[in-house]
Amino acid sequence: MTPLLMTTIMTVVPASRRGVMMGLIGVVISVAPVLGPLVGGVIVTFLPWSALFLTILPLGIVSLVLGMRYMVNITPTAKVPVxxxxxxxxxxxxxxxxxxxxxxxxxxxxxxxxxxxxxxxxxxxxxxxxxxxxxxxxxxxxxLIDLRIFTSSTFTWALVTMVVMNAILFGSLTLLPFYIQEGLGADPLQSGMIVMPGGLLMGIAGPFVGGLYDKIGPRPLIIPGAFITTFALTLMAILFTPNASLGTVAVLYLVLCSGLALLFSPLFTVAMAGVRPKYYTYASAGIGTAQQIAGALGTSVFMVIYAMGRGTTATPESVADGTHGALVVAAVASVAIVVFVFFVKKPALQEEPAELEPARV
Known part of the structure; x- marks a missing residue:
């Protein structure tokens, strides 16, 4: 759905307003993964774990009905061989x-x-x-995916930066509940409450950051965002000890999310605007695929390093050791973001939305 949404925005929204619209997409993409642990924590605290699936089912049905009712084609359709x-x-x-x-x-x-x-x-x-x-x-x-999208250096640099960013985001979202619950003794509900402010910040900041992108371009946003991200991860690696307070965890995660908020919607917009209109569908599909792989990679690396440091027995000290190792790797990886953002430039502004082409069916 996200690739379809991005392609639609690039097709119908003027270039001068795309930053704001991509920021609105960021509200959903940023907030949903953070509200998930909170809602899940509430459910498993007060209801059987199987209630998780019963909660998701009606949401899926409602989404399907709304999509069938309100989603319409915005381009002429044509049969294209697959x-x-x-x-x-x-x-x-x-x-x-x-x-x-x-x-x-x-x-x-x-x-x-x-x-x-x-x-x-x-x-x-x-x-x-x-x-x-x-x-x-x-x-x-x-x-199926035209790889000529990678001939655009603007798209390629933005995508590579997003890969590292998403690996860190989803890796930290997976790691922190283990540290908070096993290392600091918090319950699932408390764990969800601690990470919630960071996700809300990213969501709320999305449209504002997107509006700034439309006015000043990406670099004044993504360069500070990259440094804030590295700074936050470095502090997390140092301060997430067995004796750290829950408040310290919440504040540092909030700082991390503030840095990621400055990166998220500008990079999305740059990547999509960096290709020719005929390649929008391929670019959005490539971004979606790269995000999935980056999330899986970040989660895998973080958890493997965490397990190696923690060992077979979960004590506050061993959990802190595992968390420290994973966050050190994250901080080092975030240095790559600092380097990559200096290669990201704002694409040439197109004053009108892309010319509508037949949609593939």
Whole structure:
């Protein structure tokens, strides 16, 4: 849904207003992953864990009904052949990579099941074949994902920066509940309450940051955001000890989210605006795929390092050791963001929305 949403905005919204609209998208993308632990904490505290699934089901039904009622085509439709082989390869490639990376993190608590390297290896092989096939098919404009989007340095630098940013965001969202609950003795509800302000800040700041992007461009926003992110992660690695207060955790996570808020919507906007209008659909699909892989990678790396530091017995000291190791890696990785943002530039402004082209059906 997110790639479709981004493509729609790039198609119908004037370039001078895209920053604000991307900021509104950021409200949903930023707030939802943070409200999840809070809502989940409330449910498992007062209801059986199976109630989690009963809660999600009606939300899915409501979303389906609303989508069928209010979502309409904004472009003329046309039948376009779909390369079935590419579809199958993409399932094995991206599914295998994401499942394999996620499995490394899952083995922190469960050593059984399929070895993670098996789906990861299958996914990587399938990805190589998928890329080679797309390079051949794009010569006739029949690729499932046209890789010519990467010929735009603006898109490429923004995407690479987003990959590191999302790895840190989703990795920290997975790691912090372990530290807060196992290391500081908080319950799931308290854990959700601690991370909630950071997510709300990112959501609230999204439209304002997007509006600033429309006025001053990306660099005055993403450069300070990169430094704030690195500063926050460094302090977290130092101060998240067995004796840290819950208030310290909440404040530092809030600082981290403030840095990420300055990065989120500007990078989205730059990446999408950095390609030609005919490639908007491919760019949005590429961003969505990269985000999923980055989230799985960040979660896997954080949790593996955490498990190595924690050992087999979860004590406040061992949990703090594992958390420290993961946050040190995150702080080092965030230095890459500081470097990458200096290569990100605002694309040339297009005064009108993209010309509508037939939608693929």
């Amino acid at each position: 390369d079935i082989v590419s579809v199958i390869l993409s399932i094995f490639a991206f599914g295998g990579i994401i499942y394999g990376l996620a499995s490394f993190g899952d083995r922190v608590s469960d050593a059984g099941g399929l070895p993670p390297w098996v789906p990861l290896a299958i996914g990587l092989v399938a990805l190589v074949v998928f890329v080679l096939r797309q390079l051949r098919l794009q010569r006739t404009d029949s690729a």
